[in-house]
Amino acid sequence: MATMIQAESVSTTQLKEIGTIAVQEIPSSDKPALLLLHGEAEDDIVGIFADVLGQPWETTTSLEDVKSGPRGTIYGMRSSLAVSQAGSWDRSRILINTHCVDGPHPRDDSITESCDYEYLYTVSTFFRRDVARFLSLILGQISPHRDLTKKARTTLISTTFPDVHAALPNLDILSVGADAIEIRVDLLEEPLPDGGVSRVPSLKYVGEQLMLLRQRTELPIIYTTRCTKENGRFPMDDPNLFFKYLTRAIQWGCEYVDVELWLPDDIRRKLAERKGCSKIISAFHDFSGNFKWLAPETQTLFERGAVYGDIVKMYVLVNSMQENMELEYFRTTIQTKYPHPPFSGLNMGPTGQLTRTLNKIFTPITHPLLPMIAAPGQLSAAQINSALHSMGQMPKLDIYGIGSFRSTSQAMFFEKCFNELSLPHQFTFAERAPKASIEYILRRPKFGGAYISPPLVAASAPYLPALSNAARAIGQVDTVLVRQENGQQVFIGDNATWKGIRATLSRDFVPSAYSRRAALLLANSEADASASIFALKSLGIGPVYTIGFKAKGSLSAEVEPVRSVEDMKRLEQPFVIISALPAEKSLLVVPLLKHYRVNGKNGVSNGGHGMKVSGKVFVDLASGPRKVDPLGIATSAGWTAYGSADVSAWTTVEMIRLLVGQNTPYDFVQLASGVGRGLF
Numbered sequence: 001m002a003t004m005i006q007a008e009s010v011s012t013t014q015l016k017e018i019g020t021i022a023v024q025e026i027p028s029s030d031k032p033a034l035l036l037l038h039g040e041a042e043d044d045i046v047g048i049f050a051d052v053l054g055q056p057w058e059t060t061t062s063l064e065d066v067k068s069g070p071r072g073t074i075y076g077m078r079s080s081l082a083v084s085q086a087g088s089w090d091r092s093r094i095l096i097n098t099h100c101v102d103g104p105h106p107r108d109d110s111i112t113e114s115c116d117y118e119y120l121y122t123v124s125t126f127f128r129r130d131v132a133r134f135l136s137l138i139l140g141q142i143s144p145h146r147d148l149t150k151k152a153r154t155t156l157i158s159t160t161f162p163d164v165h166a167a168l169p170n171l172d173i174l175s176v177g178a179d180a181i182e183i184r185v186d187l188l189e190e191p192l193p194d195g196g197v198s199r200v201p202s203l204k205y206v207g208e209q210l211m212l213l214r215q216r217t218e219l220p221i222i223y224t225t226r227c228t229k230e231n232g233r234f235p236m237d238d239p240n241l242f243f244k245y246l247t248r249a250i251q252w253g254c255e256y257v258d259v260e261l262w263l264p265d266d267i268r269r270k271l272a273e274r275k276g277c278s279k280i281i282s283a284f285h286d287f288s289g290n291f292k293w294l295a296p297e298t299q300t301l302f303e304r305g306a307v308y309g310d311i312v313k314m315y316v317l318v319n320s321m322q323e324n325m326e327l328e329y330f331r332t333t334i335q336t337k338y339p340h341p342p343f344s345g346l347n348m349g350p351t352g353q354l355t356r357t358l359n360k361i362f363t364p365i366t367h368p369l370l371p372m373i374a375a376p377g378q379l380s381a382a383q384i385n386s387a388l389h390s391m392g393q394m395p396k397l398d399i400y401g402i403g404s405f406r407s408t409s410q411a412m413f414f415e416k417c418f419n420e421l422s423l424p425h426q427f428t429f430a431e432r433a434p435k436a437s438i439e440y441i442l443r444r445p446k447f448g449g450a451y452i453s454p455p456l457v458a459a460s461a462p463y464l465p466a467l468s469n470a471a472r473a474i475g476q477v478d479t480v481l482v483r484q485e486n487g488q489q490v491f492i493g494d495n496a497t498w499k500g501i502r503a504t505l506s507r508d509f510v511p512s513a514y515s516r517r518a519a520l521l522l523a524n525s526e527a528d529a530s531a532s533i534f535a536l537k538s539l540g541i542g543p544v545y546t547i548g549f550k551a552k553g554s555l556s557a558e559v560e561p562v563r564s565v566e567d568m569k570r571l572e573q574p575f576v577i578i579s580a581l582p583a584e585k586s587l588l589v590v591p592l593l594k595h596y597r598v599n600g601k602n603g604v605s606n607g608g609h610g611m612k613v614s615g616k617v618f619v620d621l622a623s624g625p626r627k628v629d630p631l632g633i634a635t636s637a638g639w640t641a642y643g644s645a646d647v648s649a650w651t652t653v654e655m656i657r658l659l660v661g662q663n664t665p666y667d668f669v670q671l672a673s674g675v676g677r678g679l680f
């Protein structure tokens with residue numbers, strides 16, 4: 001069975017001898033079993049889902065075929081046919097209703113109700129990465145919540161648009177520094193034929209608004225139906241209205257669903273039972289001005305929220321500084337008593353702004369480009385950072401970019417990002433000088449971290465004794481972090497490049513698409529390929545065949561060199577090809593791309609037995625001028641192709657997260673580079 005790398009942990013006690021790397025068995029049932037319902041003549045979506053999943057697919061007219069067919073095959077069926085046979089459906093597969101919003105068929109909510117999930121899409125502009133994100137979440141193959149709970153501080157941007165269309169042009173800027181984005185469903189204003197707006201937007205309207213937002217952002221979405229008593233517009237006379245709208249949010253694959261604490265227990269329980277991979281934020285707001293943080297009932301409120309909440313949020317309107325002190329006392333005592341679930345607590349109103357800077361879990365932020373603030377006293381990310389700095393909570397650090405001339409545009413991006421977020425840090429770019437220069441920079445008094453491009457060979461840097469698991473296994477450090485351990489400052493050598501490669505690979509494919517499939521890797525040396533091997537192994541890839549080098553290090557298990565045409569003939573068909581060759585050798589990959597070309601439309605080829613098999617992925621890590629265009633050739637041969645600009649942008653996102661704890665959307669990195677698709 002394939003092995004998967006556990007790459008997250010940073011070990012500061014293990015020194016950098018080539019030790020064993022932590023591995024974890026991939027669950028055997030990692031190929032999901034799905035049945036997709038689709039509209040008449042809209043079965044293309046089944047092929048796309050299957051392609052994203054890396055699984056074969058079939059369309060059928062009978063549920064009996066679906067039950068007896070291979071589990072790994074994705075089945076598609078016209079929704080009208082499924083409805084007539086629904087009585088005999090045994091729920092042995094995850095049932096997803098797909099609906100084409102700009103297609104000819106009206107959406108039938110009764111079909112949605114009988115399905116586990118619903119996927120809404122447009123064909124006029126299609127977003128394959130949205131399919132990958134939706135499937136990865138509902139299948140539990142990614143966990144944004146788990147990732148966010150590891151961050152020291154998290155924020156959410158609360159959008160207050162009556163129509164999401166208005167947000168789209170500025171979305172990348174709005175979301176710089178945000179870890180999640182909130183859609184205030186209660187603030188959406190659905191236009192009515194009579195020129196007015198509906199009191200409660202219809203599910204159809206809400207679904208389409210959510211779809212639009214999700215197509216344009218990679219941030220986890222928080223879906224909120226705020227009630228009238230808590231500064232929202234959702235009427236409170238019928239709690240079932242909340243149940244209906246929040247259930248749909250789960251079916252649409254929202255990462256977070258905001259569930260107000262006043263809702264009856266059975267509604268909150270049923271939502272928790274159905275939440276699947278979505279997370280619940282238990283929400284409580286008090287605008288009375290009489291709330292007491294230190295009253296015994298306040299702890300009870302937290303405990304009630306914690307029953308079904310993955311996060312408990314308690315926000316109250318205050319008038320005095322004293323109440324800020326009381327909240328901070330409550331925060332410390334409650335999280336000492338109950339470290340889980342995380343507590344997001346703050347005081348609203350101008351007096352409470354201090355607590356908006358001290359809260360560390362999902363602090364709501366606003367942005368000058370939003371039409372209005374969502375609640376009294378809300379601050380922007382930049383305002384919070386400035387306040388934290390002035391209170392001594394965010395000391396100024398010197399962050400370095402150490403590298404060659406080629407990477408100076410990355411340096412400019414760091415500067416832009418610091419400015420946009422009002423971070424107090426100083427960014428300095430240092431040209432890589434011989435030998436001791438990196439060690440010298442590390443010893444500067446305010447050294448706060450660095451990225452190093454091209455990366456440093458870990459074994460050549462005795463001044464970096466602590467390495468992350470990834471840096472140790474890959475043998476290369478591209479990011480140096482400064483952490484406090486037992487009151488001591490420690491430098492940690494980390495590697496962000498493998499995460500950039502992994503993020504690129506999983507942009508249009510779910511992680512399980514890679515599991516147990518073969519990969520082909522071309523490079524001049526093992527060092528050039530090791531971040532790719534690590535990324536592939538983290539996705540549970542099967543055998544990795546190499547051309548140009550033989551792997552000998554800690555990542556060499558299941559990595560085999562291809563030395564001859566005979567070897568080539570017995571190779572398993574590769575699902576992914578990565579070229580880590582320099583630009584001038586790029587053309588060497590071309591015959592392979594053509595040999596393993598993907599036949600048919602959209603990279604979907606017929607695999608025999610009436611089954612259609614899925615497409616493949618090509619990544620070219622080379623940058624600089626070249627004689628041929630491997631990406632163009634790959635695309636026309638049916639491959640889904642990515643270049644070094646994609647990988648670099650994802651790597652930059654990861655570096656900024658590691659070095660200054662801020663989230664910058666991939667699209668913002670692309671945008672700020674100002675040069676077409678690429679930064680570097």
Ligand SMILES: O=C1C[C@@](O)(C(=O)O)C[C@@H](O)[C@@H]1O
Pocket residue numbers: 158182184224226231283315348364365374375376378
């Ligand atoms: O719950 C909250 C917090 C909030 O009310 C605030 O105080 O910032 C803003 C709302 O959009 C969000 O749902």
